[in-house]
Amino acid sequence: MKIVAVILGALIILIQYPLWLGKGGWLRASDVDRQLAAQKAKNGELARRNAGFAAEVKDLKTGTEAIEERARYELGMVRGDEVFYQYVEEKPATTLAKTR
Numbered sequence: 001m002k003i004v005a006v007i008l009g010a011l012i013i014l015i016q017y018p019l020w021l022g023k024g025g026w027l028r029a030s031d032v033d034r035q036l037a038a039q040k041a042k043n044g045e046l047a048r049r050n051a052g053f054a055a056e057v058k059d060l061k062t063g064t065e066a067i068e069e070r071a072r073y074e075l076g077m078v079r080g081d082e083v084f085y086q087y088v089e090e091k092p093a094t095t096l097a098k099t100r
Contacts, residue, residue, distance in 0.1 A: 020026055059066040071077040078084045 018025060022028070056066070060070075
């Protein structure tokens with residue numbers, strides 16, 4: 001009778017192994033769930049970024065203000081009826097003490 005109980009116990013343990021540690025087991029399923037949540041968060045972030053890019057593209061296609069702003073700040077362009085002034089701040093002169 002003890003031998004039958006030991007064999008049945010061993011079989012129960014062998015049946016439980018794939019459930020917990022196998023390819024489709026609980027540990028693997030929880031790991032896949034964690035990876036899925038991380039990927040969904042990343043996809044949400046990328047979707048927000050893409051929406052911002054789409055809005056910027058729409059603005060550049062439909063309006064001239066965005067194009068003018070980019071031309072001014074990125075390319076340093078001015079309109080024909082404007083005069084460009086550039087102010088340069090002077091740095092204070094530094095004096096070095098001579099030691100002899």
